[in-house]
Amino acid sequence: xxxxxxxxxxxxxxxxxxxxxxxxxxxxxxxxxxxxxxxxxxxxxxxxxxxxxxxxxxxxxxxxxxxxxx
Numbered sequence: 001x002x003x004x005x006x007x008x009x010x011x012x013x014x015x016x017x018x019x020x021x022x023x024x025x026x027x028x029x030x031x032x033x034x035x036x037x038x039x040x041x042x043x044x045x046x047x048x049x050x051x052x053x054x055x056x057x058x059x060x061x062x063x064x065x066x067x068x069x070x
Contacts, residue, residue: 007035
């Protein structure tokens with residue numbers, strides 16, 4: 001994936017619902033997650049190479065979307 005991919009910037013720390021059992025990803029303030037694929041109910045991202053699924057509510061509540069560079 002190129003560096004021009006859309007990013008999600010974390011504004012408030014949170015544990016994504018998709019990681020609550022495995023604790024494989026925790027989102028800290030300032031983290032930049034690369035968007036892999038959009039779904040109706042959420043967004044598949046990568047944080048430092050680790051796959052992470054964020055629910056739409058989590059993105060709106062804890063993050064800011066940054067559009068892909070041209």
